[in-house]
Amino acid sequence: MKTKIPWWHFPLLLVVLGSLLPLIWMLATAWKTPEQVFNASLNPWPYPATAANFAYVMGAIPLGRYILNTFIIAFIVTAAKLLTSILAAYGFTQFSFRGRETLFYLCLLSIFVPFTVTMMPNYLFMSRMGWLNTYTGVALPQMADALGIFLLRQSIRSIPPSLVEAARLDRVGHGRILGRVLLPAIKPSLIALGILFFINTWNEYFWPLLMINDKSMYTLPLALQMFTNLEGGTNWGAMMAAATLASLPPVVAYLLAQRYVVDTFIHSGLKG
Amino acid sequence: MKIAREPGPKFAAIKGYLVPWGCLAPALAFLALFTFWPLVSTLKLSFYQWNMVSPTPKWVGLTNYLEILRSREFWLAFWHTLEYTLILLALNLALPYITAYILSHLVFKGQNFYRALIFLPSVLSLAVAAVIFLWLYNPLAGPVNALLRLLGLPAPPWLSSYRWVIPALAVITAWKSFGYNFIVLLAGLVAVPLELIEAARLEKASNWQIFWRIVRPLTSGTALYVLVMTVIIGSQYVFVPIQMLTNGGPDQASTNLVFFIYQYTFNFFQTGKAAAAAVITLIIFGGLLFLQKRVLEKGVYYEN
Amino acid sequence: MPVIAGDIYFDKVRKEYGRVTALEQLDLRVAAGERLVLLGPSGCGKTTALRLVAGLERVTSGKLYLNGRLANNLEPGERDVAMVFQNYALYPHMTVWENIAFGLQVRRVAKEEIKARIKEALAILGLEGLEERRPRELSGGQRQRVALARAIVKQAPYFLLDEPLSNLDAQLRTQARTELVRLHRKLNSTMIYVTHDQVEAMTIGQRIAILAGGVLQQVDTPENIYNRPANTFVAKFIGNPPMNLLPGIVKGNQLFLGEGLKLIIPGNWSAWLLGKSQNRVIMGLRPEDVTLREEGVAEGEGLPVRITWRENCGKERLYYLAAGDKELTASFSEGRTEPRGGELWLTIDWDKVHFFAEGDGNSLGYPWNTRELSLKAYA
Numbered sequence: 001m002k003t004k005i006p007w008w009h010f011p012l013l014l015v016v017l018g019s020l021l022p023l024i025w026m027l028a029t030a031w032k033t034p035e036q037v038f039n040a041s042l043n044p045w046p047y048p049a050t051a052a053n054f055a056y057v058m059g060a061i062p063l064g065r066y067i068l069n070t071f072i073i074a075f076i077v078t079a080a081k082l083l084t085s086i087l088a089a090y091g092f093t094q095f096s097f098r099g100r101e102t103l104f105y106l107c108l109l110s111i112f113v114p115f116t117v118t119m120m121p122n123y124l125f126m127s128r129m130g131w132l133n134t135y136t137g138v139a140l141p142q143m144a145d146a147l148g149i150f151l152l153r154q155s156i157r158s159i160p161p162s163l164v165e166a167a168r169l170d171r172v173g174h175g176r177i178l179g180r181v182l183l184p185a186i187k188p189s190l191i192a193l194g195i196l197f198f199i200n201t202w203n204e205y206f207w208p209l210l211m212i213n214d215k216s217m218y219t220l221p222l223a224l225q226m227f228t229n230l231e232g233g234t235n236w237g238a239m240m241a242a243a244t245l246a247s248l249p250p251v252v253a254y255l256l257a258q259r260y261v262v263d264t265f266i267h268s269g270l271k272g
Numbered sequence: 273m274k275i276a277r278e279p280g281p282k283f284a285a286i287k288g289y290l291v292p293w294g295c296l297a298p299a300l301a302f303l304a305l306f307t308f309w310p311l312v313s314t315l316k317l318s319f320y321q322w323n324m325v326s327p328t329p330k331w332v333g334l335t336n337y338l339e340i341l342r343s344r345e346f347w348l349a350f351w352h353t354l355e356y357t358l359i360l361l362a363l364n365l366a367l368p369y370i371t372a373y374i375l376s377h378l379v380f381k382g383q384n385f386y387r388a389l390i391f392l393p394s395v396l397s398l399a400v401a402a403v404i405f406l407w408l409y410n411p412l413a414g415p416v417n418a419l420l421r422l423l424g425l426p427a428p429p430w431l432s433s434y435r436w437v438i439p440a441l442a443v444i445t446a447w448k449s450f451g452y453n454f455i456v457l458l459a460g461l462v463a464v465p466l467e468l469i470e471a472a473r474l475e476k477a478s479n480w481q482i483f484w485r486i487v488r489p490l491t492s493g494t495a496l497y498v499l500v501m502t503v504i505i506g507s508q509y510v511f512v513p514i515q516m517l518t519n520g521g522p523d524q525a526s527t528n529l530v531f532f533i534y535q536y537t538f539n540f541f542q543t544g545k546a547a548a549a550a551v552i553t554l555i556i557f558g559g560l561l562f563l564q565k566r567v568l569e570k571g572v573y574y575e576n
Numbered sequence: 577m578p579v580i581a582g583d584i585y586f587d588k589v590r591k592e593y594g595r596v597t598a599l600e601q602l603d604l605r606v607a608a609g610e611r612l613v614l615l616g617p618s619g620c621g622k623t624t625a626l627r628l629v630a631g632l633e634r635v636t637s638g639k640l641y642l643n644g645r646l647a648n649n650l651e652p653g654e655r656d657v658a659m660v661f662q663n664y665a666l667y668p669h670m671t672v673w674e675n676i677a678f679g680l681q682v683r684r685v686a687k688e689e690i691k692a693r694i695k696e697a698l699a700i701l702g703l704e705g706l707e708e709r710r711p712r713e714l715s716g717g718q719r720q721r722v723a724l725a726r727a728i729v730k731q732a733p734y735f736l737l738d739e740p741l742s743n744l745d746a747q748l749r750t751q752a753r754t755e756l757v758r759l760h761r762k763l764n765s766t767m768i769y770v771t772h773d774q775v776e777a778m779t780i781g782q783r784i785a786i787l788a789g790g791v792l793q794q795v796d797t798p799e800n801i802y803n804r805p806a807n808t809f810v811a812k813f814i815g816n817p818p819m820n821l822l823p824g825i826v827k828g829n830q831l832f833l834g835e836g837l838k839l840i841i842p843g844n845w846s847a848w849l850l851g852k853s854q855n856r857v858i859m860g861l862r863p864e865d866v867t868l869r870e871e872g873v874a875e876g877e878g879l880p881v882r883i884t885w886r887e888n889c890g891k892e893r894l895y896y897l898a899a900g901d902k903e904l905t906a907s908f909s910e911g912r913t914e915p916r917g918g919e920l921w922l923t924i925d926w927d928k929v930h931f932f933a934e935g936d937g938n939s940l941g942y943p944w945n946t947r948e949l950s951l952k953a954y955a
Binding site: 008009011012015016018019020022023025026029037038041042083084085087088090091092094095097103107110111112113114115116117118119120121122123124125140141142143144146149174199202203204205206209210220221222224225228233236239240242243246247250251253254258259261262 | 289291292293294295296298299300301302303305306307308309310311313314317324367371374375378379382384386387388389390391392393395396397398399400401403404405406407408410413414415418419422447450451455500501504507508511512515516529530533534537538543546547550551553554557561
């Protein structure tokens with residue numbers, strides 16, 4: 001029998017390889033001694049493996065503090081984004097009023113406003129409020145997200161309207177309709193969106209770079225940049241160990257909820 | 273006779289406005305305050321000369337614009353942005369589009385495996401990606417050059433070479449964003465009804481013909497979204513490796529418009545010029561998108 | 577635009593999806609130029625069989641021949657089949673013209689030829705003037721005809737249709753049925769038509785193949801399927817309201833259907849049933865083949881019944897009957913006097929009775945002189 005299916009796996013495997021190789025080298029280098037790093041950079045299997053790089057990173061920078069900073073900011077932003085997105089999606093789906101669609105598309109337009117246009121006034125605003133080097137300064141401008149509103153609006157629209165109508169006939173209030181009917185029905189989307197928000201905020205570089213120059217307030221990506229400058233491009237093992245540590249939380253979060261994240265995208269029918 | 277006590281009609285009318293607007297208010301307030309107001313504010317700043325410290329900005333009219341449009345650095349950054357964008361369009365639109373097509377329509381096993389692994393890099397920070405590639409690109413001991421030497425190929429110093437610095441930095445961004453765009457495109461592709469593909473297969477259409485004449489037109493809405501995001505977000509993403517690894521160097525060979533604006537604001541404190549550059553960038557993007565929309569509109573097929 | 581038709585031969589064809597068996601050893605020959613209907617409930621394997629012919633699914637085991645050529649491993653594009661999908665599968669971004677032209681363009685048919693063929697197809701199907709419309713600007717009936725047009729311009733020897741009328745409303749469907757038969761007469765290709773609708777099957781098919789649970793139940797002309805069902809499944813599936821099936825025991829020339837339900841079997845049938853190895857049978861009575869009498873009949877000549885429910889369907893009346901612990905339906909066309917309530921007698925026409933074996937439900941056949949009906953249609 002002619003089998004033509006396996007052939008197409010080849011380009012896909014190449015893409016997978018391209019996606020994974022840099023990560024494999026990060027992990028491998030993190031466990032290598034300096035000699036191994038320089039003499040066998042192509043070897044993906046550190047032997048004997050050493051944990052010295054990780055120990056060095058922990059000693060050189062207050063990693064715990066950075067993780068805490070990053071976590072607090074990511075947590076606040078994620079919670080706020082979810083809350084505002086849920087409320088807005090509810091408002092955009094459950095009520096009809098004049099200008100609703102216009103307003104919705106105006107929200108969507110915000111996705112396309114480049115960061116460069118907004119960063120300067122926002123920076124000035126935060127500086128005037130005295131919020132430089134604070135969690136507030138980093139978190140506040142990111143508390144609403146048009147993509148979140150869009151995705152949740154899509155999810156709510158995919159629920160049969162009769163569910164909400166039945167609740168209305170029973171004179172169920174808005175809070176309960178949202179809490180007991182809609183949110184449970186769109187739980188997978190909420191989880192996926194929450195994880196996505198969390199990962200994106202965790203990884204944020206540009207805005208925290210502008211907001212924070214006090215070292216004790218650094219987030220992980222900023223700390224990584226500082227550490228890279230500190231090590232002056234020689235101590236590769238330690239740098240890869242730091243990169244590994246900084247990536248661990250988002251990767252774990254993703255792997256735990258991988259199906260949710262990917263499936264939500266697949267089913268949301270994200271279209272321009 | 274009324275059995276239950278109803279609130280008066282006037283109260284009901286007010287309540288009818290209160291709830292929807294109460295729901296929309298938080299999101300709208302944040303978007304207005306931190307996206308749309310700054311947009312206006314930047315526009316205003318672009319007509320002033322100001323160093324962020326002096327108490328009053330000075331009105332200078334169009335001077336900022338004229339000076340910027342006359343400066344070599346701006347045009348350098350402009351052309352670099354174009355170069356970055358073209359590379360990113362190839363690596364973050366065309367390549368994931370085709371990859372997603374292969375996965376969704378030509379391969380029938382291992383869907384979850386591929387999705388999960390291809391998406392993985394996009395959960396990493398660009399800062400992490402930049403540091404990893406800094407090592408991979410290391411001219412002396414880095415794995416990329418070690419491999420090239422092993423194969424007897426030239427091993428350029430990627431990040432300090434005029435010729436290679438832009439592709440090298442673009443690849444970092446592309447590696448990190450590939451998975452996200454891939455998943456978004458895949459979502460569009462799996463929504464194409466299988467029957468349409470089958471009908472085409474009965475006509476002896478090749479895989480390429482099916483992609484180009486059926487799948488691509490039917491997913492052009494999704495593709496347009498990815499294209500727009502690649503153009504706008506891409507130049508923003510590239511900023512991170514530029515700032516972290518080359519600082520625009522060697523000799524401004526890797527600057528882009530975002531980095532240019534950043535430098536003028538936070539290194540040179542020429543707020544007005546930076547604002548003018550930001551507005552010009554916005555106009556260029558807007559014009560580009562308008563053009564693309566006009567050109568693509570004919571081919572774009574929206575389901576609704 | 578008649579084409580040269582080819583025949584189709586399923587030789588012990590089996591199709592499995594993982595652990596699920598969709599089609600169990602199908603043996604079926606479709607003659608060149610024939611109109612064959614695959615009929616069965618959803619999930620019976622009829623669409624699978626069609627998709628195997630199209631090459632959209634691969635045969636798990638067995639052999640599939642198209643025009644005498646082994647086709648197991650042929651790509652869909654190499655099989656020269658035209659297919660109409662259930663949802664028509666019109667390309668939504670293309671106009672009617674582009675939709676019809678697509679396949680021909682892909683096959684690099686000359687431009688003039690494409691134009692000529694499309695013009696002809698549009699004329700046959702009454703689609704002139706709609707060339708520049710997109711599918712969403714068409715009515716359901718028009719879409720269905722565009723799908724047909726796309727199939728016929730191919731001039732393929734095989735014409736496959738997968739429930740093409742299921743998305744049309746009842747009135748259009750009746751009209752489309754006749755159009756389809758006319759169209760096939762013009763084309764003369766080998767047509768396989770999949771449906772779950774027995775009326776479509778009876779009116780369109782020259783032969784009907786009935787599938788259930790992946791197993792072929794019977795292949796025959798519509799007349800024979802109706803009058804000589806091969807087993808209880810076919811008997812119940814064809815005919816509306818469905819055939820009454822009454823289990824009973826044959827003792828000599830008597831048939832016991834239950835407490836106080838006894839029938840004397842006439843000579844030809846009793847001789848016929850005597851030759852069978854088992855005496856546990858199922859008697860099949862079509863609702864339209866029974867008679868209700870108000871006056872009593874001799875013992876063993878009829879069954880005592882009560883009417884539990886009546887329905888007036890306009891052209892016919894339905895009576896739901898209770899006979900002891902058994903339930904039956906009877907139907908009569910308009911014009912007969914309405915029977916009163918209370919005790920009635922149900923008598924049967926022994927020329928229109930069916931008997932099946934109790935275990936496997938297979939037909940026990942018919943005594944040679946019960947009916948004129950022959951197997952002529954197979955010839």
